[in-house]
Amino acid sequence: MYLFDSQLSLDQIRNTMPVLQINGITKKYGRITAVNDLHLTINKGEIFGLLGPNGSGKTTTLGIVLGLIKANSGSYNWFDGSSNNNQNTKIGTILETPNFYPYMTAIENLELIAHIKKAGRENIEPTLELVDLIHRKNSRFHTYSLGMKQRLALAGALIGNPEFLILDEPTNGLDPQGISEVREIIQKIAHSGTTILMASHILDEVEKVCSHVAIIKKGKLLATGEVGSILSDQIQVELISDNNGKLLDLLDNRYEISGLNKSGEKIVFNIDANFSSGELNKLAFENGITISHLLTKKTSLEQEFLEITKNK
Amino acid sequence: MGHLIKLEWLKMKNYTAFRVLSFLFVLTFPLLLIAGKRIQAPQQAQTFIDSFYSFPTVFEILGYVGNWLAFFFLGFMALLSVTNDYTNKTLRQNMLTGLSRKEFILSKLYFVAAVCGFVTLYYILIGSVFGFFNTPKIYLSDFTDSLAIFGKFYLMCFGYCVFGLLIGLIIKKTGLALFIYLAYTMFIEPGIRWGFHSRVINNSTMHYYPLNAIEDLIPNPLKDKADAFQGNFEGMTIFLSSTEAILVATIYIALFIFLLFFVINKRDL
């Protein structure tokens, strides 16, 4: 390793420092298997998205690694190999709905959290400022709107500057502006080196916020890796020419093509992201093929997500 | 320990039910005694009543008043402190924040232990004030002889609280838990004791039930006198002896505390 190659060493640090390891966890509720032999590793500095449709076992998985729910089998390890409950003092969490004492003010509720975490009170007000609740800091929790409650939950998770955040649908119930604010906050926090595990059924959110992703369905892990590699940003091409077959052959030498479909004269296929339509035109011209229709668009990740979860 | 008591205090200090129950307790405790003293009675009975308010009897009378109040107010308070954390899902949130299950139960136990301490001091204070103004001649021994009843009063309060915590933890829902707390103590347990146990085995084992033992720590002083007057009840008194009550109550309280930890450790939250 070269001393000046900071990128490499940073990557190495990332790759060699697991923060949370989940080893084959299974949880059954009667006949329903909520989590099915799940293996995951989350490394330091990652923003890890747990993506899956409703009821796929995201919340259950988070509940298990937080010690709330007892798994039927499997195990999990936190940083230093311990899995006791007090680990949670070092983790900031939003799990499902925000839970606070309704008769206490925002400040009082956060003071209680700081007390449990044995953290100082000095970052309570700045945190309320960050989530834009400072003007309501002395209102009781039960007077808050849903979006305000969700913001307070995020503030609660940030008390004590945890090294690890677990966020279950953190933008649930927020208005569009709130959603983008919360995403910004999450990214800001991630930049400071905090590791984040975030559950979501909204693909767009995972794509926008996360560096890594695991896709689960019915408690089973379908795919995991960097967001770019799993939810690859392929390009969809619609093409009509006087020799579709030959053109495809030519393209196939240079690019990876998938999902080929014909509808009448028109062919539709997916191609990797470094494809350029200029090159396609050049190829066609050089080989005497006339293109009468060419349309390229990025495949919607939504579609791809649906595909991954549908087929298995 | 201070950390956990403070935690519970932060939760309770703004909780309306806690404030109301504390206020009512602080108010009714001396008021009931004052009301008793205001009863207009024939001369003969009046001296009898007056004797209640002098040392050391005042502690028995006040203790018995406290017995009822502790059953209602302290037991309710303990029970509500648990169901409050269930209905608001804040128990779950506490665990997420980093409190362990064990610490959660300990914070409840330490807090009710502290509250019972204050209640006992209050009991001693009120009793002393009443005794001071109604006892012609006061001896130090009036207090030293009463130390045992102070201890029993504390154990009784703590017993109701631990029972309230347990019912709250098992039932989780406030209304139902309150109902079961009352129904068990007032109907179910006496029903089992008098309707069933005493018919099968009619001896003093029929008194070895948890809530009865806790109640008998500070028995009704009037019944005791009536008891002595009437002679024994089918060869036995209707109360546990002081030692029996302490022993049986302590065993049940220990069992309840064990169950508190056992139940919370078994649960998904």
Ligand SMILES: Nc1ncnc2c1ncn2[C@@H]1O[C@H](COP(=O)(O)OP(=O)(O)OP(=O)(O)O)[C@@H](O)[C@H]1O
């Ligand atoms: N306490 C419970 N009792 C019975 N079944 C449960 C319980 N909790 C969860 N389940 C079931 O386990 C499965 C996974 O639920 P979970 O809440 O983990 O899903 P999720 O991925 O978080 O979904 P969502 O996106 O809707 O939040 C579901 O089928 C659910 O019905």
Ligand SMILES: [Mg+2]
């Ligand atoms: Mg969920």
